[in-house]
Amino acid sequence: MFVDSHCHLDRLDPRTHGGDLAAALDAARARGVKQFLAIGVTLDEVPGVAAIAREHDDVVISAGVHPLHSVAEEPSLEAIKEAAERFGAVAIGECGLDYHYLEKAPDKVPSREVQRERFRRQLIAATELELPVIIHTREAREETLAMIREHTDPAIGGVLHCFTEDLEMAREAVRHGFYISLSGIVTFRNAEALREVARKVPLDRLLIETDSPYLAPVPHRGKPNEPAWVVEVAECIAAERGISVEEVAMQTTANFYRLFRAAAPEAPAELRETLRGAGLLG
Numbered sequence: 472m473f474v475d476s477h478c479h480l481d482r483l484d485p486r487t488h489g490g491d492l493a494a495a496l497d498a499a500r501a502r503g504v505k506q507f508l509a510i511g512v513t514l515d516e517v518p519g520v521a522a523i524a525r526e527h528d529d530v531v532i533s534a535g536v537h538p539l540h541s542v543a544e545e546p547s548l549e550a551i552k553e554a555a556e557r558f559g560a561v562a563i564g565e566c567g568l569d570y571h572y573l574e575k576a577p578d579k580v581p582s583r584e585v586q587r588e589r590f591r592r593q594l595i596a597a598t599e600l601e602l603p604v605i606i607h608t609r610e611a612r613e614e615t616l617a618m619i620r621e622h623t624d625p626a627i628g629g630v631l632h633c634f635t636e637d638l639e640m641a642r643e644a645v646r647h648g649f650y651i652s653l654s655g656i657v658t659f660r661n662a663e664a665l666r667e668v669a670r671k672v673p674l675d676r677l678l679i680e681t682d683s684p685y686l687a688p689v690p691h692r693g694k695p696n697e698p699a700w701v702v703e704v705a706e707c708i709a710a711e712r713g714i715s716v717e718e719v720a721m722q723t724t725a726n727f728y729r730l731f732r733a734a735a736p737e738a739p740a741e742l743r744e745t746l747r748g749a750g751l752l753g
Contacts, residue, residue, distance in 0.1 A: 472505045472742065473705060473720050474727040475698040476652055477565075477605065477632045477680035480509040480530065481519050484684040484695030496527060499698035503720070505529060505739050506727065507698055510565055510605065512537040514546050514554045521558040531734045533605055534560035535593055538569045538586045541579075545589060551596040561733040563597035564605030565632060566590050568618075571609045587614070594622035597629065603730050604629035606649075612640055619647055628730060633682045634668065641668050645676045650730055652678035655688030655696060658707045669711045674722050678730070679704045 480492060488494035496507065509524060511517040511534045524530040534555040536546055546554075555563060568590055572580045581589070597604040606629055608615040623629060625648030633654040634641065641651045651672050657665050669677070681688075681704070683696035688703040702716075705723065709716045728735045728746055735746055 472724055472745075473503050473679065473701055474506040474508070474724050475499065475504055475681050475683075475701040476508050476630070476678040476723075476727050476731075477510055477654075478507055478683045478698050479512070479685075480507065480523050480683075480698075481516060482684055483697075487684065487695050487697050492523065493527075495697050495699070496529075499701070500529075502699050502702050504698055504701055505742055506531070506724075506734070508533065508561070508727075508731065508734070511535055511554075511560070512565060513540050513542055514550060515542075517554050517558050517560070524559075528737070529739050531561045531731070531737055532558065533562040533564050534558060535562075535564040535566045535605065536589055537565055538567050538590065538607060539572065539580050541581060545585065546592070548592045548596055548599075551593055552600055555596065555600055555602065559733075560602065561731045561737075562603045562605050562629075563593050563600070564629075565607045566593040566604065567607035568611035568615050569607060569609040570611045587618075590618060591622060594618060598622065598624050598627065601627055602733065603627055606631050607633070608636070612636060616640065616643055619644065619649070623647065630678055630730060632680060633686070635665060637664055638668050638671055641672050645672065650676050650678050650726060652680045653704055653708060654680050654682045655686045655691075655700065655704055658689040658703060659692075660689075666707070666711050669708045674712070674714075674719070675726060677708065677719075677723055678726055679708070679719070679723050 628648035630650040687696035
């Protein structure tokens with residue numbers, strides 16, 4: 472059984488199953504994907520993501536504001552917490568720092584100062600609500616780590632999602648109670664450094680995701696991504712580590728519920744006995 476730990480279900484590409492989300496989820500379920508974490512990227516979009524979760528028992532959600540999204544008004548700490556609590560989010564995010572476009576298009580993305588303050592508020596919200604945080608980081612390695620150290624509780628932790636940095640950063644995040652989530656990028660031909668991460672980060676600290684509809688894995692590159700293809704990510708990790716896909720599936724699923732503790736009681740019925748056996752459910 473697999474978990475897609477990060478997908479944008481409200482952004483399904485119309486070329487994927489004719490834009491039919493139920494069909495896309497059924498295709499994933501047919502491959503053994505039993506849980507989906509649908510990500511909120513602005514507080515205005517959280518209600519729509521929550522509506523998807525209400526329609527599908529195997530979907531849970533996060534609430535947050537992406538570092539690159541321009542918003543009419545920066546959300547307060549109270550607004551972030553209220554959205555997470557009102558809509559039953561199991562995590563805060565995705566949030567973080569992304570400086571990639573600041574030199575290329577500084578007028579189109581939030582400034583460093585705005586991103587830092589937005590990120591700080593969401594880290595504090597996560598700590599106060601005792602929810603894990605989902606972090607997006609790009610070309611902001613040292614600042615991301617510094618803010619994690621300052622504003623997060625290792626006992627609650629979080630995840631560096633769609634990880635594209637090096638093994639050293641992964642290990643530092645793990646030391647602070649974080650998980651590392653690998654996406655379809657790990658299958659790309661030029662991603663050898665990331666495959667080293669797949670081999671060397673402890674298996675009990677790895678998650679798998681699609682980040683769909685983005686970043687489709689080999690052999691689907693060039694197509695809109697979908698949750699069913701999280702299996703290809705697991706297969707790549709298994710090949711790199713010399714273990715079975717079943718072991719990767721089992722461990723990353725356990726990791727998901729260990730991190731996103733609020734998701735465990737909402738797990739599909741067929742998963743609950745497994746979770747109880749692993750001590751992840753009362």
